[in-house]
Amino acid sequence: MWPDFIPIGSEQPRAKTTPKTHGERAYAAGVSFTAGDVYPLSVTECNVRRALTSVNTRKAAGPDRLSGLVLKTCANQLAPVFTTISNHSLAKSMVPTCFKRSTIVPVPKNASPASLNDYRLVALTSVIMKCFERLIKDYICAFFPRTMDPLQFAYQPNRSTDDAVSQVLHTTLSHLDSREEGYVRLLFTDYSSAFKTIVPTRQAGKLIELGLTPLTPLTPPMCAWILDFLTARPQVVRVGRHTSNPLTLNTGSLQSCILSPLLYSLYTHSCVARFSSNSIIKFADDIVVVGLIPDNDEKAYLEEVADLSL
Template sequence: QLFQEMQQNDRLPAVVKNSWHQCCMLSDRPLQLSHTDDNASSANANGASANGTIGAANVACAGPTIEQRPLIITESDVRRVFKRVNTRKAMGPDGICGRVLKACADQLAPVFTDIFNLSLTLGIVPSSFKRSTIVPVPKKPRPSGLNDYRPVALTSVVMKCFEKLVRDFITSSLPASMDPLQFVYRHNRSTDDAIAHLLHTTLTHLDEGRGNYVKMLFVKYSSAFNTIIPSLLTTKLGDLGLHTSLCDWISTFLTDRPQSVWVGNCASSTLTLSTGAPQGCVLSPLLYSLYTHDCTATSSSTIIVKCADDTVVMGHLGQRREGLPGGD
């Protein structure tokens, strides 16, 4: 009834009506639309016929040694995350805008709670949630090549809310054995703490001996999120104790992702990717930090400080030691 009232309200913008249309499609509720867009249907059919497959793989999650509890999302969780949506963020390919989710959180929370829990139980992420539109954003004022652009993924606002709930659960379930020198998604830690730690250890080592000195290597990875191999990630997540169903869900989240590129008013054909984590997704930084959590120093004179994909390798050296230890 609420949907029909909104469709008949001429004062509502078309984007709001379209968002309700997409919500009803996701919830499998009957629709009565006053018009259809033949051009959009033709474009959709054309994009579907051009699908390709890149790096598809079927992966299975390794059994964890100490398995955590499964994630069960409550209606209050969904309502809370919907009401905190930033309405100024761009909508994704599904056409559902954040303004509708925020304004109608009470009405939509029960429906999406069922959808989210069913997705987690089955270990399957709907294709409409994984679809993304890539918008190249220039890294410099006058880009001269493709490497001068940063690919930013516009994904479903609903999926971003879903990812936030999954992210909060994972961060609360991480074991105490995690690398203490990873400073993202750790309680009461930030980049300021990473800088303070580097400065403190440097000054402490220099004060210990007159001939002591420090060498630092600052590492910045190119397209770091694209290097994630889903099968290897799910194995590591299982070793950390995450529930098997959540490992399977993350594997599905990262594989068979349809995407297209928009440049101005031009769109590319759709490709299906099964490797890496897209920039712009809420889970990507956390997944990358878990993917590299076992990248630690093997020598007491070397430390590796990480903030997601930003890494510093520090060697504490003396008069008789030149260069970093060979093992590191």
Template structure:
């Protein structure tokens, strides 16, 4: 079984295109390791290979899967692995057969949908099967990735995603970086050592329903064969870390496009998501945990993405806290710049990232390994049945990889504001600059905007001035007309409202527009709940559907806006809940109850995390039992998250 998994890479990774196989035969380490590996297998046939000596090269590690006969050359190994390719095909067929009932149910007509209820009531089917049936009953369909797929569009998209391959010629910093980093000696011990138990656990945690990568290996295969594959891949992973090289078969990706909006007007309206090797994703998870331990304390506290105990709500609430606290003072206003980057993940320069990682105390061997991971990557775009031509890229981090989000956060970690009256919030590539203006002095704000534009130029990030907008929040009695903001000789458009991290924020800091959109969306989904009720499904299933499909819409970022919502808006929201109650026939939690419980839960997590940027807001009184109440002058500040959270924590 283990050889069957490895056989997939044998068809893609030959001695000519594998960086590890190219360099391994030329080193003395390979010549010395081969006899040791062979002797281990001969002394303990049939046992799990446990090696305490130096790591063996990839071809010898792969050959350890078959103890009776050890391949003596990469070509012989490839021949053996290709012969075992049928095994993985049979295993894949097995898993397809195991889920055949679910697929048949999804494609069945209405008559079989009624049979689905009987099957669910009589047999405790898996949750995934239940939701497959619910989608079939409601006739709910996920929008397709592309409605007009063709070969030319696939090739155009692949070229479009590789358009940042040439670095920014205006960046002196980039021009001084070597295209290929200097190799470190092979004898340098890796900073990270991976044991068999770690590999076994990460294989077992793979989700079976996830799509496989270009190599065709499914997560179910790794999960089932974790015990057999862990000894082999632990050697392969450690050898990769020792050589600071990622095999080319691990770096291949298939790009799946997802529309950013309903109506497509250009290539930029498709979001690229990379399907990569499941084995490589497991490898990345182990490296990710190591990187988080090293870089966690050094990350920008106002970067809220991909960090423990951070959320979208935290980013919005923190920004609103800066704004509302400043507006409580007289003679103040706020300018908010919502920055848009063009294909931010695709613009990362690996050598620049390597320099930044070194400054964050990441070991040089890991830096070299990450550079290898991001360079010489082969990718193609799949649109339905059409596949584009393969393209090689040395720029960017694939969206969909485990390491990419953290690498982008580390890449932008030094993008911060130096002025205390200008706050720079980051949530992955969503960057927001908040200028707290006092007495009309905007010099600090405009200087920070210029510094941001310079930083983007130096780091190959393309600032999209057409989509970058500004919103002014000014509650002064007779505010004067304010001069527009310009970036790189382009005037930034001023807007009255903006959808920030999924929440619509208006310049009057009211939530009418946001509540209108979520009420409309929730009422549309009530149709699906009515369809389910027609099939006499049990109340428990209807409640689960309501919680996942309707309540999730009503409660999105509820800690941000519910406290400041008007009574009429709350009545509109609660009317949707009452309609769902009548359809289901059972009471449901009110939005006020959900808001209160979520605020308490969020506040408790913040008070237990001293590294959280809002931790100082919750100041304990000398008694140690209550928190100091927030000093607020206006109702809009009093009803915001932090004052309400402190009030609830004290009550």
């Protein structure tokens, strides 16, 4: 391994105590780095092998036709090769085009589809790229507290829709019980194809806003890598034996990508209430604006709704 590489993985055991600082969380996730370094990141052969052996062999292969069964069976032989490829990708902040290719397969939602809305679009992506994404995801998560967005109830361990519903009910009932003249207004919103709305340049900016400054080893290499990951993605549509001409996408992220939920959570992190009388509770792309109205004064609630629509 090159001396300038900063390993993403190590053989150190996970800490038994709850990590509190960025460094402690990174150590617990098997990450090590030196403060102030901006050298290329790297993955270890051990972590790549572990990712390959944990592949779900029942999942369909991507455009490269490299099945999960092959990757899992030949993990020991392939780990050194893919470790080298992954480290070159991180060092140059570039994702190989063959790893970014995707095949879209329309699957009917019912027996007699009558319109395009009656089809569910299933994206097939490279299995090996998913393994690489898992390593990157663990690395990024080590830098953020698990309670960074306490009102986002999706994509987080030990949280569910029941928790989101309970939060809405608790906020509503607490206000109604404390005020005789007060009432509550709720606005339910659902963003269609939310992952496809991610703007890559804004995503990179969000990462820097959240504390990934040039003093950490995540920036600029990791932000540049994420930007390249989200852009210049070749995509084709396959229906039966027919395949369309490729189309290169430079916006959004596929729902089937391992990094997509994490990136979307960071992308919408700034979607919070401006006024203390309001709450914005999120579950993925479903958002509820809870307005606690005191004495028939809806000004704060209406401004919050107007901000959300911009």
